[in-house]
Amino acid sequence: MTQMTRVRASSYALAAALLVGLSAPVAAAHPASHGHTSHHRIPFTAATVTASEDGSSFTVEWKAPGVRHVAVRAGGRTVASGGASGKVTVRGLPAADRQWFDLVPDRGQGLHLADREIRLDGAVNFRDAGGYRTTDGHWVRMGEIYRTAALDKLSDRDLAKLKRLGISVDYDLRTQQERAAGPDRVPAGSRYVVADVLGDLGGLSGLPASPEASAQLMVDAEKTMVSTPTAQKAYSTVFHGIADADGANTLFHCTAGKDRTGWANATLLTALGVPRETVMDDYLASNTYRAKENAATLAAMPPAQAAVYKPMLDVRPEYLNSGFQEVTSRYGAFDRYLDKALGLSHRDVHDLREDLLVG
Helix, strand or coil, X not given: CXXXXXXXXXXXXXXXXXXXXXXXXXXXXXXXXXXXXXXXXXXXXXXXXXXXXXXXXXXXXXXXXXCCCEEEEECCEXXXXXXXXXXXXXXXXXXXXXXXXXXXXXXXXXXXXXXXXXXXXXXXXXXXXXXXXXXXXCEECCCCEEEECCCCCCXXXXXXXXXXXXXXXXEECCCHHHHHHCCCCCCCCCEEEECCCCCCCCCCCCCCCCHHHHHHHHHHHHHHHHHCHHHHHHHHHHHHHHHCCCCCEEEEECCCCCCHHHHHHHXXXXXXXXXXXXXXXXHHHHHHHCHHHHHHHHHCCCXXXXXXXXXXXXXXXXXXXXXXXXXXXXXXXXXXXXXXXXXXXXXXXXXXXXXXXXX
16 A cells, blocks of 8 residues: 555545544335337436425426326326426325335336435435436336445334335445444344445544645545555445345445445446436435534534534535546546456446346
């Protein structure tokens, strides 16, 4: 490991340690082959389900150029309909852990979607990794891969919900110190796997000197998640596990669910063919899902300290971009990073796509 890599790794360990110490309390068929005719493909170019704050209503939006009619179904019945594009609000559905909607077009394959966020008592930033469209018109299946922040504060009600969601494998990306301080709570019968991104890399004490230094620390930290052997081994464990999971519902997480977890999901979505703009939107969504917790953390600090700490609570485009830049610098292309750094062969990536893409 080079001296620069050690510095970057130590910087990231510092950021991770600070986040631990200062955090506030707290779609459905297998894919058709590329050779199928257009009537077998998914006509939707955009589609989302968004729950209201109280969970009493759901907004369903879509775009499906060339389609005349789309039926929106929930619980086996049609609850709304529209044309090639639409936005409808659905109310009065029976209570459920997740409300699933089927968007059924008059031609082509439909989509099986839910709100991305899983609302829990004891964890934030818990969300589905799926529901995104790839550059070639496939969609990432929902209900199989999840990403989240720490799981040590899950309530018994949370555990029961995750059990009903079928979570069977939990990849913990945290350090030994983090795991000891806040052991995961997982549903009975779930398999727990340590995939420590930082390993035994040491941290430093104290905050950076300025907000700019904090932001640079996070930029450098993202690079370590590409370049260090411990990170490569951890992410290799996760992705080989997902590829071999044979339909098992999986989650991966770190402490805040945004940096180590953010790179994991960015890597997964990129490997599946999701465009970079969408990958970035998914990464930046941690700012939304963590907004209340981050605000509480900063409010508990003196203003000068909060200004320095805020860049480490944020996710920013330059952070994720630095990881992709490191991939390009070291490997030239993303598929070479998957192969050379993570040991994911063409067959492994093919298996991931077979399991996780629809359409």
